[in-house]
Amino acid sequence: MRIGDLAAATGASARSLRYYEEQGLLVSERGTGGQRRYPEVAIERVRLIRSLLAAGLTTATIRDVLPCVADETIRTPWLAGRLSEELERVESQIADLHRTRDVLAGLVRRYDVQAVSR
Structure with missing residues (x-):
């Protein structure tokens, strides 16, 4: 899905999504013309990122804990x-x-x- 679609699905601005990507919280692939393309699972990931940010966690902390939260096999x-x-x-x-x-x-x-x- 394109960045605008992800923004609409999550309520996050396109600018926020680019920032999450810069911080290593979100990953996209580049399609033709350099457009970002996100997998469907990015919706839940962005919702989680936004929840953790709203709780006051820093992006550095989120970057540390996100892999463990996203994949329960990581301990x-x-x-x-x-x-x-x-x-x-x-x-x-x-x-x-x-x-x-x-x-x-x-x-x-x-x-x-x-x-x-x-």
Whole structure:
């Protein structure tokens, strides 16, 4: 599939797809005229890359763990530790977001009550 088709299927921009390729996260073949051609499995790979980026992983970390995530037969001793570090970081961010949500919810209730009592 061409880059525009992959972009449409995943919601990623063509620019992002080229960046993923530059970072070694995605592979394409060049067709006639130099156009990039991606296999169908690239759709799931791009979705995974985007999920990991949204979770805050760097492209370097994703490049390290992607082969192991994509191919369950690959086992490396450091993978569980590396992923555990990322999980702890994400859980910490979630806890921070919960605290922020609670503060904001309290402020909304406070100011909503004041607006009603006027």
